Amino acid sequence: xxxxxxxxxxxxxxxxxxxxxxxxxxxxxxxxxxxxxxxxxxxxxxxxxxxxxxxxxxxxxxxxxxxxxxxxxxxxxxxxxxxxxxxxxxxxxxxxxxxxxxxxxxxxxxxxxxxxxxxxxxxxxxxxxxxxxxxxxxxxxxxxxxxxxxxxxxxxxxxxxxxxxxxxxxxxxxxxxxxxxxxxxxxxxxxxxxxxxxxxxxxxxxxxxxxxxxxxxxxxxxxxxxxxxxxxxxxxxxxxxxxxxxxxxxxxxxxxxxxxxxxxxxxxxxxxxxxxxxxxxxxxxxxxxxxxxxxxxxxxxxxxxxxxxxxxxxxxxxxxxxxxxxxxxxxxxxxxxxxxxxxxxxxxxxxxxxxxxxxxxxxxxxxxxxxxxxxxxxxxxxxxxxxxxxxxxxxxxxxxxxxxxxxxxxxxxxxxxxxxxxxxxxxxxxxxxxxxxxxxxxxxxxxxxxxxxxxxxxxxxxxxxx
Amino acid sequence: xxxxxxxxxxxxxxxxxxxxxxxxxxxxxxxxxxxxxxxxxxxxxxxxxxxxxxxxxxxxxxxxxxxxxxxxxxxxxxxxxxxxxxxxxxxxxxxxxxxxxxxxxxxxxxxxxxxxxxxxxxxxxxxxxxxxxxxxxxxxxxxxxxxxxxxxxxxxxxxxxxxxxxxxxxxxxxxxxxxxxxxxxxxxxxxxxxxxxxxxxxxxxxxxxxxxxxxxxxxxxxxxxxxxxxxxxxxxxxxxxxxxxxxxxxxxxxxxxxxxxxxxxxxxxxxxxxxxxxxxxxxxxxxxxxxxxxxxxxxxxxxxxxxxxxxxxxxxxxxxxxxxxxxxxxxxxxxxxxxxxxxxxxxxxxxxxxxxxxxxxxxxxxxxxxxxxxxxxxxxxxxxxxxxxxxxxxxxxxxxxxxxxxxxxxxxxxxxxxxxxxxxxxxxxxxxxxxxxxxxxxxxxxxxx
Numbered sequence: 001x002x003x004x005x006x007x008x009x010x011x012x013x014x015x016x017x018x019x020x021x022x023x024x025x026x027x028x029x030x031x032x033x034x035x036x037x038x039x040x041x042x043x044x045x046x047x048x049x050x051x052x053x054x055x056x057x058x059x060x061x062x063x064x065x066x067x068x069x070x071x072x073x074x075x076x077x078x079x080x081x082x083x084x085x086x087x088x089x090x091x092x093x094x095x096x097x098x099x100x101x102x103x104x105x106x107x108x109x110x111x112x113x114x115x116x117x118x119x120x121x122x123x124x125x126x127x128x129x130x131x132x133x134x135x136x137x138x139x140x141x142x143x144x145x146x147x148x149x150x151x152x153x154x155x156x157x158x159x160x161x162x163x164x165x166x167x168x169x170x171x172x173x174x175x176x177x178x179x180x181x182x183x184x185x186x187x188x189x190x191x192x193x194x195x196x197x198x199x200x201x202x203x204x205x206x207x208x209x210x211x212x213x214x215x216x217x218x219x220x221x222x223x224x225x226x227x228x229x230x231x232x233x234x235x236x237x238x239x240x241x242x243x244x245x246x247x248x249x250x251x252x253x254x255x256x257x258x259x260x261x262x263x264x265x266x267x268x269x270x271x272x273x274x275x276x277x278x279x280x281x282x283x284x285x286x287x288x289x290x291x292x293x294x295x296x297x298x299x300x301x302x303x304x305x306x307x308x309x310x311x312x313x314x315x316x317x318x319x320x321x322x323x324x325x326x327x328x329x330x331x332x333x334x335x336x337x338x339x340x341x342x343x344x345x346x347x348x349x350x351x352x353x354x355x356x357x358x359x360x361x362x363x364x365x366x367x368x369x370x371x372x373x374x375x376x377x378x379x380x381x382x383x384x385x386x387x388x389x390x391x392x393x394x395x396x397x398x399x400x401x402x403x404x405x406x407x408x409x410x411x412x413x414x415x416x417x418x419x420x421x422x423x424x425x426x427x428x429x430x431x432x433x434x435x436x437x438x439x440x441x442x443x444x445x446x447x448x449x450x451x452x453x454x455x456x457x458x459x460x461x462x463x464x465x466x
Numbered sequence: 467x468x469x470x471x472x473x474x475x476x477x478x479x480x481x482x483x484x485x486x487x488x489x490x491x492x493x494x495x496x497x498x499x500x501x502x503x504x505x506x507x508x509x510x511x512x513x514x515x516x517x518x519x520x521x522x523x524x525x526x527x528x529x530x531x532x533x534x535x536x537x538x539x540x541x542x543x544x545x546x547x548x549x550x551x552x553x554x555x556x557x558x559x560x561x562x563x564x565x566x567x568x569x570x571x572x573x574x575x576x577x578x579x580x581x582x583x584x585x586x587x588x589x590x591x592x593x594x595x596x597x598x599x600x601x602x603x604x605x606x607x608x609x610x611x612x613x614x615x616x617x618x619x620x621x622x623x624x625x626x627x628x629x630x631x632x633x634x635x636x637x638x639x640x641x642x643x644x645x646x647x648x649x650x651x652x653x654x655x656x657x658x659x660x661x662x663x664x665x666x667x668x669x670x671x672x673x674x675x676x677x678x679x680x681x682x683x684x685x686x687x688x689x690x691x692x693x694x695x696x697x698x699x700x701x702x703x704x705x706x707x708x709x710x711x712x713x714x715x716x717x718x719x720x721x722x723x724x725x726x727x728x729x730x731x732x733x734x735x736x737x738x739x740x741x742x743x744x745x746x747x748x749x750x751x752x753x754x755x756x757x758x759x760x761x762x763x764x765x766x767x768x769x770x771x772x773x774x775x776x777x778x779x780x781x782x783x784x785x786x787x788x789x790x791x792x793x794x795x796x797x798x799x800x801x802x803x804x805x806x807x808x809x810x811x812x813x814x815x816x817x818x819x820x821x822x823x824x825x826x827x828x829x830x831x832x833x834x835x836x837x838x839x840x841x842x843x844x845x846x847x848x849x850x851x852x853x854x855x856x857x858x859x860x861x862x863x864x865x866x867x868x869x870x871x872x873x874x875x876x877x878x879x880x881x882x883x884x885x886x887x888x889x890x891x892x893x894x895x896x897x898x899x900x901x902x903x904x905x906x907x908x909x910x911x912x913x914x915x
Contacts, residue, residue, distance in 0.1 A: 003699035004827045008818040011692060011831065015811045015838045022842060023804055026849050030797050034761035040736055042748050043758045044778040116762050123769060 032292065038116070039108040039297075041099035046110040049097070054078065054113045055135035057094065057105060059144040060173075060350060062357075065094055066106065078106075080183045081144070089147035091180045092195035093348075101193050103297035105140065105348065112136045112352045122354050136352040139359070141171035149460045150176045153453060159441040160420075161197040161327040162453075164461055167335035167426060168433040169364040170344030172296075173461060175328070198298045201324035202439060205409025206261045206446070207422050208319025210333055210379060211303075213258055215281035216269045217375045223269070224378065227251050234264035239311040241267040244408060244445075258382040259390030261406065263318050270317030275305040278316065284370045285333050286343070287325070293367075295348040301325035320410060330424045331437035333370075337383065338403065338426035338435055341376035343367045383425060392425065394451030397459055401428040404454065406446030418442040423450035432462050473537055477526045480545045481519055487552040488515025490770045491562075510559065514566045518548050521573065533580065534884035539813045542806050543861065543876050547572075549803065550862035550869075553790055556771045557783050561864055568866050572873035579641070579874045583881025584888070588649055588825060597666055600642045603635040604673040617679035636674060636682045637867035641874045643670055644832035647690060651697035652824035663694070680724075681855040685840050687711060692835040693828055696818075725853070732853040752786070753850050755779045760792035760800075760849070767796030783864040785856050788848045804845065807860075811838040814879050822889035826882040833875040 038045070053076050056067040063086065068076040080087045080094070095104010111117050115135035150162040154176070164174040177196040181188035194200055216223050232248035234241040241264050243249065249262045257265035270278060282303035283289060291298050304322045315321035328346065336343035345367040353359025371379075383403030386392040392404040404425025411420060421443030426435040436454050443449040491511035525540030547569050555562025589596070612618040618632035643666075650663035667690045674683035691707040719725045735750030735757065748754040755778050762768060762775040775793045776782045782790050792800045814834030821827035840857055847854035858868040 001822070001824060001827070004696055004821075004824060004831070005819050007696035007699050008815045008827065008831055011696065011835065012812060012815040015815075015842075016808070018838075018842055019804060019808045019811075022846055022849075022851065023801055025851050026804075026845075027797065027801065029849065030761070034757075034764070037736075037754075037757040038761040040754070040758060042736070042738075042754070044755075045758065045762060045775055111762070111764075116764065116768065120766070 035108075035111065035294065036292075036297070038111050039103065041102065041107050043107075043110070045114070046097050046107050047099070049076075049114055052114050052133045052135055054097075054110075055115070055137040055352075055354075056356075057113070058137065058139045059090075059142045060140065061143065061145070062139075063144045065090055065140070065142075065144065083148075084182055084184070085148045085152070086144050087184055088180045088182050089151040089176055090142065090144060091183055092177045092193065093142065093147070093175050094183070095195075096183065101195065102199055104195070105138075108295075108297060109138060109349065109352075112138050112349075117352065118354060134354065136354055137356060138352045139350040140348050141166075141173065141350045142175070142348065143173045143461075143464060146174040146457070146461055146464055147176050150174050150457050151178065151180065153456050153460075154178050155440055155443060155449065155453070158443055159191065159196065160439045160443065161195075161200075161437075162439075162457060163197050163328050163331040163437045164457060165331055165335060165346060165435055166433055167339040167344065167435040170335075170347045170367070171350070171364070172346055172348055173434070174457070196439070196441075197327045198296060199326070201299055201301065201326060202420055202441075203321075203409040203411065204301075204319035204323060204325040204330055205407030205420065205422055206263075206318050207330050207333070207405055207407040207424050208323055208325070209258060209261065209266050209317070210337065210383075210405055210424075211282050211285055211287075212266050212269060212278060212317045213254070213379055213382070214285075214337075214371050214375055215273060215278045216254065217378060218281065218371075219273045219277040220269070223254055225253075227253055228257060228262075228265040228268065230257075230262050230264045232264075234267055234314075236267065236271070236314045237310045239314060241314055255378075255382045255385065258379075258405070259386045261386075261391045266317040267314035270313050271310060275308065275313055275316075279303055279305050281371070284368070285336065286329055286368070286370075293345055293347075296346065298328055299326055301329040319407065327437045327439045330422070330439075331435055332367075334383075334403075334405070334424040334426050334437065335435035336370040337376050337379050338428065338433070339376075340373045341369055341371040343370045380426075380428065384428065387425065391447045392423065392451050394447055395423060395425055395455045395458075397427070397455055397462075400432070400462070402426070402455075402458070403428060404451065406451055408444070408446045411442075418444050419446075421446045421449040423454040425454060427458060427462070432465055434458060434461055473526060473541075476538070476541055477522060480541055480548070481522050483545070484518050484522065484548045484552075485515060487548070487770060488512070488518070491515070491552055491555050493771070508559075510563055511555065514551060514555070514562070517566070517570070518544070518551065521569075522548070529577075529880075533577070533880070534887045535580065535880045536813060536817065536883045539810060539817075539876065539879060539883070542809050542813070543873070545806055546803070546861035547873075549791070550787075552770070553787060553794070553862060554783060554864055556794065557790065561783060564866075565864065565869070568869040569873075572870050575870055576873045576877035576880070579877030580880040580884065583645075583826075583829065583878050584884045586825075587823065588652070590649065593646065593650070593662065596642060596646055597669070600639045600646070600666075601669060601673065603639050603642075604670065604677065607635060608673075608676060615678040617674075617677045617682065631866075634865075634867040636677070636679060636686075637871040639670065640686075640836060640871050641878070643686060644689065644693075644836065644875070644878065645829055647693050648825055648828035648832055651693060651828050653697075680718075681843070681857040684843065684855060685836060685857060688839040689832055689836045692839075693832045696831045697824075697828060728853040728855075732850060735850060750850075752780050753848075753854060756786050756789045756848055757850060760789045760797075763793035763796050765796050765798055767792070767794050767799060770794055781856075784858060785844060785854075785863070786848055787859050787863045788845050791862070804841075807838070807841045810834075810876075814838075817879050817883045817886065820886040820890075821882050822886060822893070826885050829878055830882040833878040837872065837875055 054068050057065040065081050069079050071077045092101050095101035095106045097106050113135045160178050162176045165172045175197045179189045179192040181192040230249035232243050249260050287301045287303040302324045312321050316323050345365045351359035351361050387395050387402045387404045392406045395404045407422030408419040421440040424437040438450045438454045492508045522544045525544045526537045529535040530537040551565045554565040607619050608616045618634050620629040620632050622631035624630045650659050695704040731750030735753035737749040738746050739749045741747040759776040759779050776790050779786050818827045818830035843855050844857050844859045846852050858865050860872040
């Protein structure tokens with residue numbers, strides 16, 4: 001009998017541990033993932049909304065982006081913004097409920113729009129009043145006018161993306177993907193359902209030098225005071241690293257190498273540091289991480305380290321080879337540098353409320369500390385120098401301190417194929433703490449295409465903000 | 467009444483919960499024709515609520531006093547049964563009524579099992595007959611096919627010849643299995659009895675595999691293993707058993723597709739795949755729909771009776787009833803439901819520790835292990851902690867056989883509890899002739915002094 005009693009005690013403990021694991025697993029997973037489960041485009045509760053009137057979506061200034069209107073047969077249909085330009089500019093950001101666009105606001109924030117996050121009083125009122133259930137209205141951080149401007153200013157006929165965000169709060173002011181479509185019509189161009197800002201990966205090209213720079217400042221002592229020699233060509237193993245347009249930069253400091261976007265210098269730094277050191281910094285910026293933001297779904301940017309050839313390592317220093325990033329991720333890199341190394345969680349939802357104007361704003365939260373203040377300051381100054389006197393001079397705005405980095409990412413070994421034009425940067429101004437990333441697919445050079453585009457969009461953002 | 471009485475507080479809480487659900491259930495009556503806003507009060511819901519409230523009081527006060535039942539165990543079971551009845555009622559009033567009827571029958575069954583379990587000390591001479599009966603019960607459904615398995619006996623068909631009601635004999639055999647195994651392991655004589663126990667276990671497992679009812683087979687195996695462990699106290703036996711189970715699972719995984727599919731669905735429920743009809747769909751359709759529906763509930767749930775969210779979840783009144791609980795009552799309440807099962811397990815093991823006879827101790831361990839394992843397997847499957855195994859959630863899932871067998875398991879626990887109290891009283895009476903009150907001996911509530 002003693003044995004049986006001891007066994008009973010042991011089994012009690014065993015079951016206690018099992019159920020504790022069950023409860024913790026359950027609570028943890030529900031807290032972390034339940035919004036994503038619910039927002040899956042296949043969720044029938046999003047597609048069949050009978051019995052609920054979905055709430056409206058407004059931009060930060062109260063422009064209606066989507067609302068429900070009564071259709072003749074007692075049901076409700078979704079109506080989008082009045083102006084066709086607005087409808088097109090925010091088309092992928094807003095998304096749909098038919099599963100065409102992945103993770104737009106209409107599906108990813110359906111829990112709010114369909115009233116699943118409504119408070120107890122709202123729900124009880126609806127239960128006893130007998131009126132149809134009504135979802136919450138949501139106000140986004142998006143400025144629709146800025147999105148319209150960005151879409152219009154974008155080189156015509158080109159594909160690409162623009163992201164503008166406030167680096168102090170993480171609020172996304174504009175997120176535009178081209179080509180776009182008009183949700184009010186049935187026609188759409190090929191590829192217009194993709195949100196290129198968040199769901200498509202591109203080689204980041206020279207923008208990745210920001211990451212390599214940050215890694216070098218940490219890993220190599222006194223790297224800032226060293227001088228490098230660039231004779232326009234640097235042979236690694238099979239690969240020859242060359243400069244854009246066959247330039248030779250001569251003897252230069254690291255800061256000047258960023259300013260002039262010198263490939264050979266960064267390739268040398270990468271060989272000196274090795275994969276692990278760069279990967280650590282890339283990870284700190286959000287590469288190779290499973291990114292779980294509350295308000296939007298972003299493809300994970302990648303810095304692969306599986307192939308350990310020296311050629312790959314050298315190329316990765318300037319964002320070629322197999323390095324891939326989304327435009328949003330590159331905007332976050334510039335934002336973190338501008339914000340003293342602190343990366344804010346990008347945010348789309350300003351507030352949700354059962355009424356048109358009420359509700360409290362959702363607070364901002366820090367996503368991570370990507371690098372320490374002193375290194376952030378060094379890179380920030382180098383980016384400002386790149387705009388004042390380097391490759392990014394096209395982004396300069398009269399009266400503001402702008403920092404930036406251009407990129408012209410090769411997508412083919414054939415030199416005739418035009419490069420992707422990139423720019424990422426920020427305004428160093430407490431009144432207008434804005435970061436931007438611009439990508440023009442096959443746009444050519446970052447300096448001549450992306451930088452001026454970013455300048456105009458930032459200028460418009462300042463104008464709209466004043 | 468010297469000390470603060472836990473029992474009263476808990477009973478009041480459970481009664482308030484039942485009454486509140488009952489009131490909400492009454493709101494779901496038929497609308498008065500011509501006036502869609504005003505509803506008639508639902509008399510069925512009223513009757514169920516009243517009956518349930520009485521049963522909670524009976525379970526907490528009358529049964530402990532008259533029959534020496536454990537009041538905490540009773541109250542927890544009644545809480546889960548009330549939850550089950552009202553959840554089923556919100557899905558479909560008819561199945562709610564059926565569930566309430568089963569609860570009534572189950573209560574009688576529980577008291578019957580309790581008084582038998584209390585009196586019996588061994589039934590060794592009947593073993594052969596009982597083993598044969600169990601085998602026959604498990605063999606009958608082999609000749610019928612329901613839901614691609616051979617685990618059910620159809621007993622009712624509708625006009626189109628579709629099966630509408632079945633009996634699952636493996637549920638009834640659960641009781642026989644635990645009781646017989648407990649008797650075989652209670653050490654009348656070591657060798658022949660242990661051999662008989664091993665033989666009986668293997669026979670049941672083999673028949674369940676033949677029935678293609680892997681979920682139930684897993685539960686039987688786990689229960690048997692824990693009972694053998696309790697009887698021998700040997701940790702190496704427990705580890706060997708766990709390793710053997712792992713090996714068996716690996717072998718099944720290698721040679722059949724069923725388990726492979728389950729594992730693949732568990733790992734990537736939301737992955738898009740091409741379905742048989744050519745359309746794109748979710749790989750782990752069942753799990754994914756379940757997770758979407760329970761996510762809709764959030765922390766505090768959508769409210770009792772809100773049906774929209776889980777109507778796409780397959781088997782929502784049965785295997786996936788936990789999803790319905792989550793979506794209607796919220797995650798916090800769902801954790802409280804898990805806690806209620808944990809209390810039942812703790813209480814059951816405590817009964818095993820109190821028992822003075824090996825037979826009753828092992829019986830209590832078996833019943834508790836089965837309830838604990840079954841709940842763990844189904845909740846873990848529904849929340850995608852491990853691959854889904856289709857078993858019912860005790861007291862809450864729809865299903866007559868399961869409801870009755872779970873209440874009979876509680877009957878076993880209560881019988882062991884009453885026996886322990888009686889044995890303790892008798893032992894005390896031998897030492898001090900005037901000691902031993904009926905009220906405090908074996909009463910399982912520490913706060914009562």
